[in-house]
Amino acid sequence: MLNIPLWKRVVIWGVVALGLLYAMPNLFYSRVELSNDAEAAIEAAGATPEREAAAGAWPDWLPSSLVNLGLDLRGGAHLLAEVQVEDVYDDRLDAYWPEIRDALRDERDTVGTIRRQDAPAGELRIRVSRPEGMARALEVVRGLASPVTSLSGVGATDIVVAGQGDEIIVQLSEAEQQATDDRTIRQSLEIIRRRVDEAGTREPTIQRQGADRILIQVPGIGSAQELKDLIGTTAQLTFHPVLGRTGDADADVPPRAQLLPSMTEEGTYYTVEESPVVTGEDLVDAQPAFDQNGQPAVNFRFNPSGARKFGDYTAENIGSPFAIVLDEEVISAPVIRDHIPGGSGIITGNFSVEESTQLAVLLRAGALPAEMTFLEERTIGPELGQDSIEAGEIAAIVAFTAVLVFMGLSYGLFGIFANIALLINVGLLFGLLSMIGATLTLPGIAGIVLTIGMAVDANVLVFERIREEMKTARGPARAIELGYDRALSAIVDANITTFIIATILFMLGSGPVRGFAVTLGLGIITSVFTAIFVTRLIIVTWFERRRPKTIEV
Known part of the structure; x- marks a missing residue:
């Protein structure tokens, strides 16, 4: 009658154990996050005693994936930028x-x-x-x-x-x-994403809005201005022939030339040809370094096309100066002493170590194809995020407690079994969110609270069906079996329709809507699993041990 094979029991409890194991790091959030950041720093910049100590704060044999906190929970910066595609x-x-x-x-x-x-x-x-x-x-x-x-x-x-x-x-x-507008927006999105990722920020939201706008939300960053400094500059590196040098900002320039200020020599201006010899689009790498005098600098390397153009120009213009220009400012204007065939070089200037590192990041990420105008900028402090977390926790605890009390009073011992499955359900949900690296937002918390309420729906359908079968079935074992079998179609139909809605919200929505859809969709999966398999296994195990002649549902 109520027979669940041993292999199926092992699989069910194995899935539960695995999900709870992946959810466990979230109980030690700060400790695990510190360890993960230290391991990332070791991989990027090498080991130090402090980093190794921080990395050892969490055992490496345990899962270390966390549910990432969104902008509204962690604090950070929000920008809405308009790309000047023209x-x-x-x-x-x-x-x-x-x-x-x-x-x-x-x-x-x-x-x-x-x-x-x-x-x-x-x-x-x-x-x-x-x-x-x-x-x-x-x-x-x-x-x-x-x-x-x-x-x-x-x-x-x-x-x-x-x-x-x-x-x-x-x-x-x-x-x-x-077509150019579309390419420009796509290129801007990719470059912004690369720049933000290079800076090591956690789970940014970077997406297109409308025809020419980009939404940028970065949790954990200090201020909107800091984010603008990172992504707002075009970092357009070009190499131009130098036509002259002057101290007059209003000096006349010949046609197809431009007068650019020096970044390192105040009051000095260079007249350069408007058309560059090589542009930053030919760059394939840029790394912070030090010059022969031990001063911070940036090493760069061109692709084969850029290397050929750069090499041909230096071969034909030995003894002539050329300007290295970054965003309409001349970084330096060295004289070509020899042919440079390798397509690599070094940019020197009055850089600090931090400035040379930042310049390398910007150059490595590429140049923004067009200027951006920031229409909105907001900084969300971590204390506001903490308030949101506390409000979400209160809502979840109230909902959780109400559901537990309702199920216990309504269905007695079977309600307690459903409550145990509900606790497992929440653990599995956080385990899934951790495994896929999802970002939890305030609407996501709302999705979890809704999941808690919906999670008992399947158990209610089963228990009510068992009540009905107790009136006609021969014995409690048969009533339990028929209750699960005959409620299954209603459970599957109800949850599939809700899951379809969650999928549509995720595909067509953006930002907070997608966060809600993720937790709702995953919550449906864990709810169906716990209702159909976990609760049934708990009830069958209890029935096998007690063998009651009658049951109270």
Whole structure:
């Protein structure tokens, strides 16, 4: 009648033991977190006696995964940034100019000389000296167009070319602008994520909002300004030919050149060519280091393409200065003494060790493709997070106590069995959250509280069914068996529909909604498991030992 095979019993209790084992580190949260941080520091920067002592605070043979606390529980920084996607259009057109120039030079007999003209934002204008060759010039420039690489831009080209008098006007097509906007946001998301991850922060939330906005939430960071300092700078490293040096901030500059201030020499300005020789996009690595004088510096290395361009330029310009520019400021302007074929070098300046490390992080993560404007910034103190945790704990304890009392009064001994399964259910839920590295937020706590209330639903269905079967079944064993068998379909149907809703919330929601969906969905899984298997096993074990002639449900 009530027969559960031994292997099934071993599997059920094994799953329970494993889940509770993974949940256990959360009872010693600070201790385990200190040990995990120390082990990460040892892996990244090497061992020290202090780090080894901190790493030993938690035995390495025990699980050390924790439920990460979200921004509203741990405190941290919140930013909402708007990406100025239009900035990228001019950069794209600037990149087209050398290719267009070289193509038109091959048609000099037809179009004459060519010269780039000043143009409104979003346009590239080129004047030809022979207007009668305009048709051929337009044909050549249009031949440089490429297909748009996006699903929405199938069949379209990336540039639109038109003629006006003796000028060629080049613009990005509408399809290419949309594709560029999407690439810019995706690239910004990835770079921000890499920069935040490089800084060692825990479980950040970085996601797109709308067409051109990015939400950034980083728990545990000191302030919104600290987060802005980390991600707000573009860290655009470029190498430019130097045309001159002056102390006059208002000095005239030739066409296609710019006047940039020195980062290390106050009152000094360099005139450099506007088009860089190499950009930070060709960087593959940057590490903090020390120069030959023992001063903090940054070693860098280019990819093969960047190394070739850098090597060719240094070979052709020995004895000439070149400027290393970071975000429109000249870090240094050394003279090229020899050919540099390896594609690696060192950036020196008045850096502190912290500044050189930060610069290496920014360069390694890459340059933001466009400027960001911060529309919202908030700093959430840890004391507010502690208040949220305490409020959530009170809510969970009240709900938990109410459910325990209700089940005990309503179903007697069977209610106590259900309460034991409920305790196991909460432990398994935290074990699952720890195993997958989920982030717990205040809405997530609400999901746990809701799970506690829903967890007894399945037991209520079973117990009520057993009550009904006791009136007709032959003996308590048969009533218990029929109660579980006939309540199973209702339990599965109710929980599957709720799980579908949780899945939809997770897929379509964001931020707090997803946190709620995670705890609700996992809570449904653990609730069904404990109701169908754990509670039944407890009741069967009790029945086998006591063999009662009748039962009170």
